[in-house]
Structure formats: structure tokens, C-alpha cells
Amino acid sequence: MAGHSDNVLALPSFEGDRPSVLIVIAPYYGAIATQQLASARRVLEEAGATHETVELPGSLEIPTAIGIAHRQAEFDGYVALGCVIRGRTSHYDVVVGESARALATLGLGGACIGNGIITVENMEQAEERADADRLDTAGGAAAAALHLIALQRAMKKAPQGIGFKPGSAPRDG
Numbered sequence: 520m521a522g523h524s525d526n527v528l529a530l531p532s533f534e535g536d537r538p539s540v541l542i543v544i545a546p547y548y549g550a551i552a553t554q555q556l557a558s559a560r561r562v563l564e565e566a567g568a569t570h571e572t573v574e575l576p577g578s579l580e581i582p583t584a585i586g587i588a589h590r591q592a593e594f595d596g597y598v599a600l601g602c603v604i605r606g607r608t609s610h611y612d613v614v615v616g617e618s619a620r621a622l623a624t625l626g627l628g629g630a631c632i633g634n635g636i637i638t639v640e641n642m643e644q645a646e647e648r649a650d651a652d653r654l655d656t657a658g659g660a661a662a663a664a665l666h667l668i669a670l671q672r673a674m675k676k677a678p679q680g681i682g683f684k685p686g687s688a689p690r691d692g
């Protein structure tokens with residue numbers, strides 16, 4: 520199960536061209552991170568993807584790490600895993616908001632990223648979302664990355680037009 524969805528998509532198949540995925544995790548809460556990693560790896564392996572894992576101190580560093588890997592390595596996609604639990608100050612809003620915004624910006628820039636950063640009010644909510652037999656948000660994030668990789672590959676194979684697109688020629692005058 521991935522989150523609250525009642526209509527989870529089937530994993531894409533890659534027909535021999537195995538995607539390579541980098542898992543970027545901030546194991547801020549150890550037991551939660553262990554569950555997230557196991558679930559994300561299970562989903563990636565079910566789809567035939569290869570994977571590597573890097574760790575960062577906190578979720579705020581995850582987008583920067585993915586940006587570095589996207590510029591300097593050859594991964595097809597990325598799974599961001601972390602757990603942010605609200606404290607007594609506004610720092611929660613910074614970590615949650617900025618990590619989500621930065622990941623979305625990287626995605627719009629062409630990185631295939633599944634965002635599995637858990638953002639919750641308390642540990643009970645975190646445990647429910649990290650549990651592969653309950654909400655399994657890490658598995659859902661791995662699946663999301665795989666779907667984006669499959670989409671990117673399908674689009675690259677789509678026939679490209681030659682010259683101008685109909686109706687796009689510059690108009691006189």
C-alpha cells in the first residue's frame with residue numbers, strides 16, 4: 520500500500536534495461552530509517568532496478584545531495600527518504616517546506632525523484648507511514664521514482680518532429 524491511495528499503479532517494467540537508482544536517506548530517526556530503506560529497496564528490486572544508498576545528517580540536506588549526484592553521476596532516478604517530526608519551533612516548517620520545494624525544483628529540472636520524506640506531528644504517525652504493511656510511504660516513493668524513469672524513457676523514444684511545429688512558424692509583419 521502506498522499512502523492512503525485506493526488505486527496504486529502497477530510498477531513499470533524495464534525489459535532488460537535496468538534503471539539505476541540512488542537512495543538518499545537522512546536517518547534522523549534510526550528505526551524509522553531502517554524500515555524506510557528496507558521498503559524502498561524491496562520495491563526497486565521488484566522492478567529490477569539497481570540501487571545505491573547515501574546518508575546525510577538531515578532531510579534539509581537531501582535535495583543538495585541529489586543535486587550533486589544528478590550533476591556528477593549517472594543515476595536514472597532518486598528516492599529521497601527522511602522523517603521530520605514537528606518540534607517546538609518553526610524549524611519544522613523550514614525543513615519540510617524547503618526540502619519539498621528543492622526536490623520539486625530538481626524534478627522540474629529533469630531529475631526523476633520520489634519524495635519519501637515523512638512529515639508528521641509525532642512518532643506514532645511516523646511509524647504508521649514507515650511501516651511497509653501500513654502506509655509504506657517509502658515504497659510509494661520508490662515506485663514514484665520508477666514511474667518517472669519509465670516516463671522519461673518513453674518520451675525520449677517518442678518520434679521528434681523535424682523543423683518547426685505546425686503553426687509555430689514566425690508570422691510576417
Ligand SMILES: Nc1c(NC[C@H](O)[C@H](O)[C@H](O)CO)[nH]c(=O)[nH]c1=O
Binds near residue numbers: 601603605
Ligand atoms: N528536526 C529534524 C531535522 N533537522 C535537521 C535538518 O534537516 C538539517 O540537517 C539541519 O538543519 C542542518 O542543516 N532533520 C530531519 O530529517 N528530521 C527532523 O525531525
Ligand SMILES: CC(=O)[C@@H](O)COP(=O)(O)O
Binds near residue numbers: 608609610
Ligand atoms: C523538525 C525540526 O527541526 C524539529 O524537530 C526541531 O525541534 P524544535 O523545533 O523543538 O527545535
